[in-house]
Amino acid sequence: MAARRRTATAPVVGLALALALGVAGCADSGDDPISLPPSTPSATRTSAAPDPVRETTxxxxxxxxxxxxAGAADKGAQTETTPCARVLLALTDVTIESNSVACKPQDRSPGNGRHGMYRTAADVPxxxxxxxxxxxxxxxxxxxQQYFEATNSVRYWQEPVxxxxxxxxxxxxxxxxxxRADKGSLDQARLKTFVVTNLLPLG
Structure with missing residues (x-):
């Protein structure tokens, strides 16, 4: 029985050697080597769950x-008095603010954290x-509007308001x-849909 095992495996070993020599010969002849696709992990990757949509008062x-x-509904709106009276609400896709008419308009292009000081519709650029x-x-x-940030290089975004x-x-x-859709988190069409459907009177 042991002899039959040796006789059965000998051709397999010979075949393996022949295949190995054949592949090596192809590589030496100048043909492109065979590339195997990367292995796929068995575990499925899951992305982070999106922020839940909630009503914020x-x-x-x-x-x-x-x-x-969607966004930081638990924090609610923040009231600022410097440099002027403002109410700010930061959400996942948009920032909502209300600026006092006493605020001074911004005298420079939106950029580096400044997104424009808009008080009324008359402030449209x-x-x-x-x-x-x-x-x-x-x-x-x-x-x-165009918004930029400059550090070692300058990056620009189209930012709907x-x-x-x-x-x-x-x-x-x-x-x-x-x-405002900071850094173009929404395009203007989607921001329009947002203000038409998601802004509600109190109560």
């Missing part, structure tokens, strides 16, 4: 509204292509909401 002395969106839509809070005017003139402002000093 903003009710300050300056503005009052609700927004249905001259020459910007604009689009108007009606939202549950009032009329919005949309445009896209919507200025919503509030139909019933809580304070005359804060007549608008500014909704």
């Amino acid at each position: 903003v009710d300050t002395a300056a503005v009052a509204f609700e927004v249905r969106a 001259p020459g910007a292509a604009t689009e108007k839509v009606t939202t549950p809070l009032g009329e919005a005017i949309l445009f896209t 919507a200025i919503v003139t509030l139909r019933d402002p809580k304070s005359q000093d804060h007549p608008t909401l500014i909704v």
